[in-house]
Amino acid sequence: MTTTGRQLVSTLTADGTMTLALEEKTFPAPTGNQVLVRMEAAPINPSDLFLMTTGADLANATYEPSKITMQLHPQVAAGQAARHGKPQTVGNEGAGTVFAAGEGEMAQALMGQRVACVPGNAFGEYALADAMMCIPLGEHTSEQGASSFVNPMTALGFVETAKRERHEAIIHAAAASNLGQMLGRICQEDGMALVNIVRREEQAAILREQGEQHIVNSSAEDFEKALAKAIGETGAFLGYDPIGGGQTTDICLRAMERVAASQMTEYSRYGSDQAKKMYIYGRLDLSPTILTPSYGFGWTVSGWLLMPFLASCDVPTLMGLRQRVVSGLTTTFASSYKARVGLEEMLTKDAIMDYAQMKTGEKYLVVPAG
Numbered sequence: 001m002t003t004t005g006r007q008l009v010s011t012l013t014a015d016g017t018m019t020l021a022l023e024e025k026t027f028p029a030p031t032g033n034q035v036l037v038r039m040e041a042a043p044i045n046p047s048d049l050f051l052m053t054t055g056a057d058l059a060n061a062t063y064e065p066s067k068i069t070m071q072l073h074p075q076v077a078a079g080q081a082a083r084h085g086k087p088q089t090v091g092n093e094g095a096g097t098v099f100a101a102g103e104g105e106m107a108q109a110l111m112g113q114r115v116a117c118v119p120g121n122a123f124g125e126y127a128l129a130d131a132m133m134c135i136p137l138g139e140h141t142s143e144q145g146a147s148s149f150v151n152p153m154t155a156l157g158f159v160e161t162a163k164r165e166r167h168e169a170i171i172h173a174a175a176a177s178n179l180g181q182m183l184g185r186i187c188q189e190d191g192m193a194l195v196n197i198v199r200r201e202e203q204a205a206i207l208r209e210q211g212e213q214h215i216v217n218s219s220a221e222d223f224e225k226a227l228a229k230a231i232g233e234t235g236a237f238l239g240y241d242p243i244g245g246g247q248t249t250d251i252c253l254r255a256m257e258r259v260a261a262s263q264m265t266e267y268s269r270y271g272s273d274q275a276k277k278m279y280i281y282g283r284l285d286l287s288p289t290i291l292t293p294s295y296g297f298g299w300t301v302s303g304w305l306l307m308p309f310l311a312s313c314d315v316p317t318l319m320g321l322r323q324r325v326v327s328g329l330t331t332t333f334a335s336s337y338k339a340r341v342g343l344e345e346m347l348t349k350d351a352i353m354d355y356a357q358m359k360t361g362e363k364y365l366v367v368p369a370g
């Protein structure tokens, strides 16, 4: 038996025209360890927005019922040649109720349950998901479970990566984000020191409220000095940067080197040999990354992505991380939302111009039945 429902699809053509539209999609009956989930709640995350807007001029887009047509900058469109003419479903994660399951044991065990899932098409009425990747939510509501995968697992992954690389302290930029607040709570639970970089005083206040000790404001005149001081106090020579564009990573490496150089007992014209590493894990700023290498000779800049991290974990570790998330869904891993929108409403000018700004504490939740 097949099931038909509306689904958000993003299509980019070679001339830079991007459309976001609700389309009718037919799902086959699930097989093996697949489950068909009736979607009830899905967060609009920055990674979804990358597929939905990619920095397009939303003010001058054309808005019709259930459809937006927008124009991308030619350079941005050219940079995404691999997706030209290939419609992409949108919505990384969400939660809902399993109402059909394949014959596989794992899928059958989820029948009728409320689950969190990562189907990649969560902005729709239905999604076909892999039972192995679903997290049963028990008594939690779909709204409580909607963001239980991407940001919780990433924040846990940052701490796990730091431990694997033998660090006891980390730097995090855009630290008042939903992910950043979770990371702060995890670090406090795990005894990992954390240097939080924010860009506004209100963000510093949010983090102070949750007990953060080291908060530096990138808009302050003494930013680099304050950052170096926090690095000196914590020993943070590993950092995570979701901004990507501009100089955040550069400034962090520079501040790390400033601390390392101040601890050298002998002068070296090459600078320090302290290992310094920054992971860039997002593109909140789409402009080019600027590096001005003057960080000694022990520095690395790398990407960090959730799926390869999960692939690097053994099954007991993965199960432990999932269990930790479910146990802390309303505490450590709680998310809050500014607004709830139905599928049609998410494509209105007022809504998209608001949620596309990705402001602190202003995430939207898509409620397909709404």
Ligand SMILES: NC(=O)c1ccc[n+]([C@@H]2O[C@H](COP(=O)([O-])OP(=O)(O)OC[C@H]3O[C@@H](n4cnc5c(N)ncnc54)[C@H](OP(=O)(O)O)[C@@H]3O)[C@@H](O)[C@H]2O)c1
Binding pocket: 045, 046, 047, 150, 151, 154, 174, 175, 176, 177, 178, 179, 180, 199, 200, 242, 243, 281, 282, 283, 284, 285, 304, 305, 306, 307, 357, 358, 359, 360, 361, 363
């Ligand atoms: N690599 C991975 O596997 C992975 C996994 C999960 C998440 N992520 C990334 O993690 C980041 C945070 O996600 P989230 O859901 O926690 O975000 P969120 O709650 O929507 O918050 C976004 C935050 O970024 C700040 N921000 C936006 N544009 C900025 C800019 N140009 N410079 C500095 N700060 C900026 C906002 O501050 P203002 O209020 O000041 O605008 C806000 O605090 C995103 O970049 C996302 O793509 C990556």
